[in-house]
Amino acid sequence: MENIFTDEYFMKKALLEAETAFEQGEIPVGAIIVVDNRIIARSHNLTEMLNDVTAHAEMQAITASANFLGGKYLKGCTLYVTLEPCQMCAGALYWSQISKIVCGATDEHRGFRAMGGKLHPKTEIVYGVMEQECSSLMKAFFKKKR
Amino acid sequence: MENIFTDEYFMKKALLEAETAFEQGEIPVGAIIVVDNRIIARSHNLTEMLNDVTAHAEMQAITASANFLGGKYLKGCTLYVTLEPCQMCAGALYWSQISKIVCGATDEHRGFRAMGGKLHPKTEIVYGVMEQECSSLMKAFFKKKR
Numbered sequence: 001m002e003n004i005f006t007d008e009y010f011m012k013k014a015l016l017e018a019e020t021a022f023e024q025g026e027i028p029v030g031a032i033i034v035v036d037n038r039i040i041a042r043s044h045n046l047t048e049m050l051n052d053v054t055a056h057a058e059m060q061a062i063t064a065s066a067n068f069l070g071g072k073y074l075k076g077c078t079l080y081v082t083l084e085p086c087q088m089c090a091g092a093l094y095w096s097q098i099s100k101i102v103c104g105a106t107d108e109h110r111g112f113r114a115m116g117g118k119l120h121p122k123t124e125i126v127y128g129v130m131e132q133e134c135s136s137l138m139k140a141f142f143k144k145k146r
Numbered sequence: 147m148e149n150i151f152t153d154e155y156f157m158k159k160a161l162l163e164a165e166t167a168f169e170q171g172e173i174p175v176g177a178i179i180v181v182d183n184r185i186i187a188r189s190h191n192l193t194e195m196l197n198d199v200t201a202h203a204e205m206q207a208i209t210a211s212a213n214f215l216g217g218k219y220l221k222g223c224t225l226y227v228t229l230e231p232c233q234m235c236a237g238a239l240y241w242s243q244i245s246k247i248v249c250g251a252t253d254e255h256r257g258f259r260a261m262g263g264k265l266h267p268k269t270e271i272v273y274g275v276m277e278q279e280c281s282s283l284m285k286a287f288f289k290k291k292r
Contacts (some may be wrong), residue, residue, distance in 0.1 A: 051212050053241035092234045114262050118233065
């Protein structure tokens with residue numbers, strides 16, 4: 001039987017979250033966290049609605065997953081996020097010891113690689129899954145803003 | 147008239163928060179945020195109680211201050227924190243554009259300088275205020291844990 005649970009399958013779910021953010025006037029970033037092909041957290045950027053710079057999609061997904069799992073470490077979990085994490089989110093992911101991160105679009109200026117942050121040595125990271133779609137949504141948002 | 151509102155004055159308040167964390171079995175880090183000599187947020191590390199790696203003292207203080215001010219940028223604010231921020235907290239502080247950070251103890255291994263994070267160019271930072279007291283509390287905590 002064909003495995004439907006590919007990285008693209010889950011990135012599409014994260015992208016749906018990003019689209020919800022877009023519709024709400026938030027910078028369109030979405031995230032989900034998956035364990036054993038089960039989605040345990042869905043979130044999107046809420047910095048404008050909550051007036052809170054810490055309300056990035058990844059931060060909410062980390063908190064929600066820890067809550068769901070009843071423990072603060074996200075071993076065995078995979079984060080799908082439509083934009084490369086910033087240094088704040090990379091730092092939170094570092095502390096969580098999450099097993100895998102799958103990113104859509106690259107953030108050249110504010111991504112953790114540009115800013116100099118670090119992930120946990122136990123964390124695997126994959127870039128560029130549905131990059132075009134994730135990136136197009138970001139571009140459409142900033143074009144609308146101008 | 148003598149100015150009682152020195153960096154030491156406010157760091158003592160942050161240290162009281164750190165002592166509360168210590169008493170609760172949390173890694174003893176405390177933070178306060180001040181505007182015009184008025185304390186607008188007090189917090190301490192709650193990662194164990196909340197089972198949440200994002201519940202650092204600084205993160206809570208940023209969220210509480212933004213809530214108090216009704217806006218997400220912390221211009222004109224000063225953070226007093228008993229330990230040098232990690233990359234997650236440095237990243238959150240970056241986004242907040244906070245005006246000033248005053249640190250107590252240095253975190254050689256997990257501080258944002260060791261991990262490679264960046265603060266906002268508008269943010270001034272001062273190290274080593276009541277360093278001895280802040281550092282002693284950390285050492286006492288880890289000694290007790292062993």
